[in-house]
Amino acid sequence: MATIRDVAKEAGLSTGTISKALSTPERVSAKNLAKVEAAIAKLNYKPNMLAQKFRSNESKTIVVLVPDIANVFFAKVISGIENVAQQSGYSVLLGDTKDSSSREKSFIQMVETRLADGIINLRPHTSDSALPQEGICAVSATSSENTPYPSVRIDNVGASAEVVKYLLSLGHQRIGVISGLTDNPHAIDRLKGYRSALADADIPYTPDLIVEGDFNYASGLSAVDQFLAMSEPPTAIFCMNDEMAIAAIKGISDRGLKVPEDISVTGFDDMDVSSYCRPPLTSVAQPAEQIGERSAEMIIRMLRQSDTDGHEYVMPHRLIIRQSTAIAKLNPNVSSIK
Amino acid sequence: MATIRDVAKEAGLSTGTISKALSTPERVSAKNLAKVEAAIAKLNYKPNMLAQKFRSNESKTIVVLVPDIANVFFAKVISGIENVAQQSGYSVLLGDTKDSSSREKSFIQMVETRLADGIINLRPHTSDSALPQEGICAVSATSSENTPYPSVRIDNVGASAEVVKYLLSLGHQRIGVISGLTDNPHAIDRLKGYRSALADADIPYTPDLIVEGDFNYASGLSAVDQFLAMSEPPTAIFCMNDEMAIAAIKGISDRGLKVPEDISVTGFDDMDVSSYCRPPLTSVAQPAEQIGERSAEMIIRMLRQSDTDGHEYVMPHRLIIRQSTAIAKLNPNVSSIK
DNA sequence: CTGTTAGCGCCTTCAC
DNA sequence: GTGAAGGCGCTAACAG
Numbered sequence: 033m034a035t036i037r038d039v040a041k042e043a044g045l046s047t048g049t050i051s052k053a054l055s056t057p058e059r060v061s062a063k064n065l066a067k068v069e070a071a072i073a074k075l076n077y078k079p080n081m082l083a084q085k086f087r088s089n090e091s092k093t094i095v096v097l098v099p100d101i102a103n104v105f106f107a108k109v110i111s112g113i114e115n116v117a118q119q120s121g122y123s124v125l126l127g128d129t130k131d132s133s134s135r136e137k138s139f140i141q142m143v144e145t146r147l148a149d150g151i152i153n154l155r156p157h158t159s160d161s162a163l164p165q166e167g168i169c170a171v172s173a174t175s176s177e178n179t180p181y182p183s184v185r186i187d188n189v190g191a192s193a194e195v196v197k198y199l200l201s202l203g204h205q206r207i208g209v210i211s212g213l214t215d216n217p218h219a220i221d222r223l224k225g226y227r228s229a230l231a232d233a234d235i236p237y238t239p240d241l242i243v244e245g246d247f248n249y250a251s252g253l254s255a256v257d258q259f260l261a262m263s264e265p266p267t268a269i270f271c272m273n274d275e276m277a278i279a280a281i282k283g284i285s286d287r288g289l290k291v292p293e294d295i296s297v298t299g300f301d302d303m304d305v306s307s308y309c310r311p312p313l314t315s316v317a318q319p320a321e322q323i324g325e326r327s328a329e330m331i332i333r334m335l336r337q338s339d340t341d342g343h344e345y346v347m348p349h350r351l352i353i354r355q356s357t358a359i360a361k362l363n364p365n366v367s368s369i370k
Numbered sequence: 371m372a373t374i375r376d377v378a379k380e381a382g383l384s385t386g387t388i389s390k391a392l393s394t395p396e397r398v399s400a401k402n403l404a405k406v407e408a409a410i411a412k413l414n415y416k417p418n419m420l421a422q423k424f425r426s427n428e429s430k431t432i433v434v435l436v437p438d439i440a441n442v443f444f445a446k447v448i449s450g451i452e453n454v455a456q457q458s459g460y461s462v463l464l465g466d467t468k469d470s471s472s473r474e475k476s477f478i479q480m481v482e483t484r485l486a487d488g489i490i491n492l493r494p495h496t497s498d499s500a501l502p503q504e505g506i507c508a509v510s511a512t513s514s515e516n517t518p519y520p521s522v523r524i525d526n527v528g529a530s531a532e533v534v535k536y537l538l539s540l541g542h543q544r545i546g547v548i549s550g551l552t553d554n555p556h557a558i559d560r561l562k563g564y565r566s567a568l569a570d571a572d573i574p575y576t577p578d579l580i581v582e583g584d585f586n587y588a589s590g591l592s593a594v595d596q597f598l599a600m601s602e603p604p605t606a607i608f609c610m611n612d613e614m615a616i617a618a619i620k621g622i623s624d625r626g627l628k629v630p631e632d633i634s635v636t637g638f639d640d641m642d643v644s645s646y647c648r649p650p651l652t653s654v655a656q657p658a659e660q661i662g663e664r665s666a667e668m669i670i671r672m673l674r675q676s677d678t679d680g681h682e683y684v685m686p687h688r689l690i691i692r693q694s695t696a697i698a699k700l701n702p703n704v705s706s707i708k
Numbered sequence: 709c710t711g712t713t714a715g716c717g718c719c720t721t722c723a724c
Numbered sequence: 725g726t727g728a729a730g731g732c733g734c735t736a737a738c739a740g
Binding site: 078079080081082083085086089091093096100101102103104107108110111114118123124125126128135141142144145146147249253275278279281282285304305307308309310 | 416417418419420421423424427429431434438439440441442445446448449452456461462463464466473476479480482483484485587591613616617619620623642643645646647648
C-alpha cells in the first residue's frame, strides 16, 4: 500500500508538502499541486485514516447504545443519528446491548480506549445505569424524566395524559393499561400521565386495571387475556406501545368482541403498520428520526466545544386518532354477563 | 491521559514489559505483574486502542451496508451480524446508504482508508453495484441468485414457487402479484419462482396480473386498488413482502371484500406483526438473524485467512400458512359484477 | 524474564 | 512555498 512517503518520492517533493496539498491545497503552488495529484493517481494512494485518527487522537466515531435494534422505533432514531453524523464526518458504531449490562460496559469502554468519542444512549436511564460517567461524553435519547445527563425525549407524562383524557372524553371510565415492565422509566412516566388524567377527572385509581407487559406482541396478548377474564373488563385499554396494542386487538377479536365497538384500544409510537392494520390504531406519534438527529447534533456540539452542559430537549408528540377508539358503550356487552 | 510509558515509570519497569503484561501476562513474572497491575490501577490507565489499531494496521471493524435500517428485516440481520462480530472482537459500523450510491461509495472507501476491514452488503447486487471491488473484502447478505461474490441468501425462486403452488393447490387460477420494483433482484427471483410454478401447472402467464410495488405499505395499497378495478380481479394475491400484503388486506377490506373468503393474500418475510394482524398472514419466513450471523462468520473467516473464496450459502426458508389464504371461491363474488 | 530501540503513517512545527 | 525532523502510543525484535 502506498504511503504518503511514496507519493512524496514519486512527486519529487517532501511528505510535508503532500500532507499540506491534501489538507490545504490553496497553500501549495499550482505546479506542485499538479505533481501531487499525478503521483496520487499513479500510485492509487489512499490516506490511512487509522494513522490520522491516531495522530489527532480523535476517532470521529459515535457509539449508539440500543436495547434492541430490531425494534422499529429505535431503528428510526438510529437512522436520524446516522443522517447527522455522516454529514458531520462522524461514523456510527452500533452497540446492540441486548439488555446485557456487561455488553453495555464494553461499549462504554470504547470511549475510554479512544475507539469512540462519545455515546448516544437509547436505553432509558435507571438507577443501575452505567451512564453518566466521569469523562464520558454522552447523550440520552428517548429518555424519560429526570435523566441526569443531556437528553432528548418527548413528554411521556403529558402524552399519556392526553391519551387518557381523550378516552375519558369518549365516556370511558374503566380504562385498562397494558404497561411496560414496572421499573421501565417510560412505563413509569406514562403511568404517571395516566394517573394524573384520572385524578383530573376525579376518577379513582384502580391498580387492578394496570397489567404489566414487556413492550412486545406476546405480552400484549397475555395481558389482554387478563382483562377479558375480569368480571367487569375495562371499556378501553391504553397500551404503552403499538406492538402490545395490536396484540391486544387480536386478543379481543379472537374472543368475538369488537374493537372499537366493545372495547377501545390505543397504542403509543405510531409505527408505520399501525395505520394499515385493522382497525387502524389510535396512537401517539413520536418524531423518532428527529429525536435521533437532535441527539446527534447535541453530542457533536458537545464533542466540539467539550462543554457538557445539561441541556434537555423535549420534542413534540402528536395524538393520532384513528378507528380503534370510539364512544363508550353505556352497557358494555361483557358486563351483561353479570 | 496516562500512557503506557507512565505506567512503566510508575511500576519501575519498561514499556515493553507493560505491553507484554497486557497481552501475554503468563510470560511476565508474578512479582512484576503485580507491580504493573498496581500502577495501572493507580493511574487508571486505559490502553489507547486507536494506537493499537494503527500499529497493527487492522481496524477490527466491519461496515454493514444497509438500504434502510428502519426495515425490520434488515434490522434483524444486523442484529445477527452484531452477535457474531462482538464475539470475535469486531465492531460493526453502520452504513445506512438510504439508497444513494454516493453514500455507498463513501462507505466502501472506509475499507480503502483502513477504517474498516471488510463489508457486509445488505443491498442485493445489481449491474451498477460498486461491489465487488478489487481489494475489498466483502460478503453479500440477503442476496439474490448469481451474486458475483461470496453471499448468504435464501432460495427466493424456490420459496416463491412454493407459495404459488400452495395457492394453486387451493384452487386459485388467477393469482395476482404485488412485486417489488421491476429491476430489484429479489423481485426478479421471486417472479421467476411465480412463473415456474404457473408453468408447472400449465397455466399461462398473464403480465397484467403483475403490479409493481416498492416493498412498502403505500405501494401495496395502490397496487391492490389496481387489481380491484379489474373486470376480473385475481382470487389470490402473492405479495413480495409482508408490508405490501398487510396494506393489500386493508385495501381489500376497505372495499367491503373479505380476506381470505373473497381473496387470498400471501406475504413474504414473516415479520413479527404478521401473526398478530388480522387475518394472520400466510408468509415465507426467512432466518434473518441467522443470515446475519452466517454472513459475519463468513467475512471474519475471509479476513483471517484472506482467502476470498466464492462461497454461497443458501439458508432454509419456511412457508407459514395462516388465515389469510383459503380455498378459491368457485364464483368469486366480484366477477358476478360482469 | 526484562530492557532497549526502532518504527507504523501522518501531521505539525520550525527553519529556510 | 517548501523541506527536515520529531513524535503521537504502541508492539515486535533483539539483546542481555
